Amino acid sequence: MDFLIASSTEDLCELLAEDPTRQLLAGGTDFMVEVNFRHRDVSGVIAIDRIEDLKQWRHDGDSVLIGSCVTYREIERGPLSTLIPALAQSARTIGSPQIRNTGTIGGNLATASPAGDMIPVLLALGALVNIRSKSGTRQLQVDELITGVKTNSLQEDEFIESVRVPVLRGPQEFLKVGPRNAMVISVTSLAMVTDIDKEYIGIALGSVSASPCRSKEAEYFISENIDWNNMTVQSGAIENFERLIRESANPIDDHRSSSAYRTHTIGVLGRRALFRIFRLEN
Amino acid sequence: MSLLEEGIASAAGVGVSATRPDGKEKARGDFLFSNDLSSEDMLWGQTLRSPYPSAKIRKIDFSQALAMDGVHAILTADDVPGENIFGLEHPDQPVLAFDLVRYVGEPVAIVAANHPEVAKKAADAIYVDYEELDPLVNSQKAIKAAPIHPEGNIIRHLVIKHGDPDAIGNIIVEGEYEVGMQDQAFLGTESGIAFPSADGGVDLHISTQWLHSDKDQVASALNLPDDLVRVTLAGVGGAFGGREDVSMHVHLCMLAMHTGRPVKMVYDRNESFLGHVHRHPAKIWFRHSADESGLLVKVEAKVVLDGGAYASTTSAVLANACCFSVGPYRVPNAVIEGWGVRTNNPPCGAMRGFGNVQTCFAAEAQMDKLAKALSLDPVEFRLLNALETGDTLITGQEITGTAPVKEVLTSLAEYPLPEPIKSGLLDLPGGTGRTTDKSHVKRGVGYAASIKNLMFSEGFDDFSEARCIISDGEVLIKSACVEVGQGFVTLVGQIVEETLGITDATILPVDTSIGSAGSTSASRQTWMSGGAVLKACEAVVNALIIDLSSENGVAYDKSGLNLVSKDGSHSIDIATALQGRNYDEHVTHRHKRTFPLDHNGQGNAHVSFAFAAHRAVVDVDEELGLVRVVEIATSQDVGRVLNPVQARGQIEGGIAQGLGLALLEDLVLNNGKILNANFTDYLLPTSMDIPPIKIASLIEQSEPGAPFGAKGIGEPPVISSTPAIISAVRNATGKKLNRVPIKPEDLVF
Structure with missing residues (x-):
């Protein structure tokens, strides 16, 4: 088996162009589990965790550009946690400190798990994913990148270089249900972000469909019932809002939860997130 | 009591917070756990397990796997040298399945190769032709279902009848309860290494709870005389009952003896869940009745424990579940009926709490219900019925x-x-x-x-051996007591200091060159092996007194940690007196005898x-x-x-x-x-x-x-x-x- 270490993004482009079947290793928190279970037959691996460019992030005015190898830990703490609070909240729920020290935002996206904890936040924020290969670069919406359960639209020779995440002025919430108080795969999760300047509310759901998804119907509906000047929401709208959230979900029954519990809790999370951000108008 | 908030004391002796001798090593990662062991020329073992809960094995073809580079051996049931059967209380489980597989994860073949990945790939390449059968997975149906094992589905049926079977109190509560399958989930998965020896025997280093039980089962399966199987304790990363049964032991020894090379195995986490017994899932029905004053009148119960495909300790677990089903309360009348059954679920056996856990969950729910029905505070109600010394x-x-x-x-x-x-x-x-x-x-x-209940029950001859060796004033303790993390290694030092006034006792390698210490389970090792070490140390003191008395022509008595001549002219502390002397005292410690339960579940069993x-x-x-x-x-x-x-x-x-x-x-x-x-x-x-x-x-x-x-x-x-x-x-x-x-x-x- 080839084991290669990429030293720069250019180097990585070349190594992938040479042999596109080579697989990328960043934090390895999903990859190594699959290798150990022999679910993944690996002929060549390129370690990308030493590429300085991929480990950087920078704040460009109204957005941050986060390199794909920035770790959950770095997002959970430090300046990113105030710039994108919901992303930090979701990062905190992932695995153990050891996992968060090594797992990366690029890995969370590329793995494309229905339960990927950062994905609902990135969806709600309208983040863009920068893809690169030797032949060039392209930019995708998160829902264009993620095509199904653990599948993505990356070509074999492409890699995720960075994620552009808008920095919004307004409260953000990430809530996740799991039977354990930490270090648990989500049974349901919900991200709600607001932009008080643009009077925008974004809502996305995790673990209730094949891929994390926006709840656009709920977004449209509740937008009509929000008073952005007073940060209040119409009390009469809540019941329908919860129903719309539940209807955006299409959960499965599995050993982690029944679909009925997932449907129930996703509505509750929507209401609770809403009440943390907006006061109820009497 | 306030001592629980105290810091770690520097003193030793019994009653103080002596520090663990292996504590620093464990905290720093220097401690050698069983999976840290290795040897030159070592091969890696791998187990092929059944994917089906119930199937006939029509054919096993490992020719392709055996031809792979680096593969040294592939063994099946045909290669088991002795009895292809083992079991902790009762042998009923094949070392390697031969005609049928009875649970998902049952070992079917074993591989030795020069690299663990090669061994895994070789195991994947073994072709087993199975004929799937309908599995029996419902424990209640198992009682009457067609047998899945030559010994039938009922491992034990136990009835306890006490007092007046017709008695009944006015306040009655009833309930059905269920306990799921818990796992010991020790952090160090099963691992060990076996060395073939020049005398035709085998040396097995393994993380376990009971060396001698392992040794007996390995010797029988290998058809070797007892003295040719030597088991040495390797560092244990937690046990909780899950290491009481044989797992990879015989497999490792078979591969080592077949290849003539040391063979090591380490289960990964997934295999560990398949490779050891779990806590018995239970289905429990209870009816409790009390009189209006709140005194318990009668408890009735039916308890079904799912033992999975093989017996393991199901029989003893069921006894605990039934004997202690009513909890720590005075119950004059009881009718308890329990079944430990076989199913095609994973085998279940010992886990911390051992049967008491399952019925306690149900019975305490009943006690709350009764308290409510009686409008009594739950603690007050329990106090009314609490057992005392002299109760039955x-x-x-x-x-x-x-x-x-x-x-x-x-x-x-x-x-x-x-x-x-x-x-x-x-x-x-x-x-x-x-x-x-x-x-x-x-x-x-x-x-x-x-x-x-503490220690083994129902007439089991429960003992532990220990030697206290004094070598020019230094203390060496020999025992086969397994340290699983509970702190026996600390206690040994405390006992030696308490009895001989000497710190720094050395614990000799824990192996089968001394007699059994019994299992590190049943909350028994402080009493049993602690008791054996105490007796061995006391035997040294007695021998020293005899020697001192004869040397000095005057009788000596023990006074604390000093030996004092009867005439009062001479006093010497034990540690000083032991300098320059050599002793080797070997003792066996037993607890008081217990007896089997009779046909009504009555007897001094505990x-x-x-x-x-x-x-x-x-x-x-x-x-x-x-x-x-x-x-x-x-x-x-x-x-x-x-x-x-x-x-x-x-x-x-x-x-x-x-x-x-x-x-x-x-x-x-x-x-x-x-x-x-x-x-x-x-x-x-x-x-x-x-x-x-x-x-x-x-x-x-x-x-x-x-x-x-x-x-x-x-x-x-x-x-x-x-x-x-x-x-x-x-x-x-x-x-x-x-x-x-x-x-x-x-x-x-």
Whole structure:
């Protein structure tokens, strides 16, 4: 088996162009589990965790550009946690400190798990994913990148270089249900972000469909019932809002939860997130 | 008692917090666990396991696998040199399946190769032609279903009839309960290494709980004389009952002897879940009745334990589940019927609490129901019925030792309750998921109490051997007692210091070159092997007294750690007197005899009993079904605290496992197959799930017959912590919650 270490993004482009079947290793928190279970037959691996460019992030005015190898830990703490609070909240729920020290935002996206904890936040924020290969670069919406359960639209020779995440002025919430108080795969999760300047509310759901998804119907509906000047929401709208959230979900029954519990809790999370951000108008 | 808050004392001797001799090594990662062992020329073993819960093996073809580069051996049932059968209490399980597989994960073939990955690929390349059969996975149906094993489906049927079978109280409560399949989930998976020896025997280094039981089973399967199988303890990364049975032992020895090379095996986490027994899932029906004054009149129960495909310790687990089904209460009349059955589910056996756990969960729920029906406070009701010394158990056995049930309950109830949570979201239900605000929380409080038998029961000849060797004043202790983390290695030093006044006792390698110490289980090693070490040290002192007396022509007596001549002219401390001398005292320690249960389940089957009570305080988010345990308080009957820090360690660890069973730990089966054989989905409590654990009181009443008066303390913490937590959740929500672990959705729908 080839084991290669990429030293720069250019180097990585070349190594992938040479042999596109080579697989990328960043934090390895999903990859190594699959290798150990022999679910993944690996002929060549390129370690990308030493590429300085991929480990950087920078704040460009109204957005941050986060390199794909920035770790959950770095997002959970430090300046990113105030710039994108919901992303930090979701990062905190992932695995153990050891996992968060090594797992990366690029890995969370590329793995494309229905339960990927950062994905609902990135969806709600309208983040863009920068893809690169030797032949060039392209930019995708998160829902264009993620095509199904653990599948993505990356070509074999492409890699995720960075994620552009808008920095919004307004409260953000990430809530996740799991039977354990930490270090648990989500049974349901919900991200709600607001932009008080643009009077925008974004809502996305995790673990209730094949891929994390926006709840656009709920977004449209509740937008009509929000008073952005007073940060209040119409009390009469809540019941329908919860129903719309539940209807955006299409959960499965599995050993982690029944679909009925997932449907129930996703509505509750929507209401609770809403009440943390907006006061109820009497 | 205040000693629980004290720091780590520097002194040794019995009763102080002596530090673990292996503590620093373990904390620094220097300690050699069994999977750290290696040898030059070593091969790696791998096991091929059945993917089916029930199937006929038509044919096994390993020619392709054996032809792979680096593969040295592939062995099947045909290659087992001796009896292809083993078992901890009773041999009924093939070393390698030959005609049928009876559970998912049953070993079918073993491989030795020059690299673990090669061994895995070779195992994948073995072709087994199975004919799938309908599995039997329902334990209640197993009682009457067609047998899945030549010995039938009923491993044991036990009836306990006590008092008047027609008696009945006016206040009656009834309920059906269920306990899921918990796993020991020790952090160090099974691992070991076997060396073929020049004398035609084998040396096995393995993490285990009972060297001599392993040795006997290996010798029988290998058809080797007893002295050609030598088992040495390798560093154990937790056990909790799951290492009491043979796992890879015979496989390693077969591969080593066949290849003539050392062979090592390490199960990965997934294989570990398949490779050891679990806690028995239980289905329990109870009917309790009391009179109007609140005294228990009668308890009736039916208990079905799912033993899985093979017997393991099912028989003894069932005895515990039935004998102690009514809990630590005075019950004049009882009819208890229990079955331990075979199914095509994974085999179940020993796990901390050993049968008492299952029925305690159900019986304590019944006690709460009765208290409610009687409009009595749950603690007051339990106190009314609490066992005392001189009372009779439902097995007809009189409690002759200490039984401070009232003291345990009273001290617990007096302990102050915790305040409401004042801090942020992360301390409320949902934890890092930030789901729950204070306004969503309801608080609940629940109590439970338990009884646990100590040591082996029902007439088993339970003993432990130890040698105390004095070599020019230095102390060497030899015992086959397995250290699984419980702190025996600390206790040995404390006993030596207490009896001989010498620190720095050396513990010789733990192996089968001395007689058995019995299993590190059943809360027995402090009493049994601690007792053996104590006796061996005392034997040295006696020999020293005889020598001193004859050398000096005057009789000596022991006075504390000094030896004093009868005429008072000469006094010398034992440590000084031992300098320049050599002794080797070899003793065997037994507890008082026990007897089998008769056809009505009556008899003096048990040695001694330990009692505990737990109080749980929980915050519940009813709408999401999420629970946060706020605090567990406990009082425990311990006889005597020998090492306060280690006592606290046992109590905290046991409660953590009890919390796991209450809220999280459940092997989910689908038609005999475990769906969550990994730590992603088999959820152990994390540090955010374990609340502050408060020790309200450790009741120290010296137990007659016990070395230092001390009772085993390892198991009681796991038994009543589970029902206390569920009682607290019921108190908060009003839900029935008749199955553990509870799931969030149980609180929602």
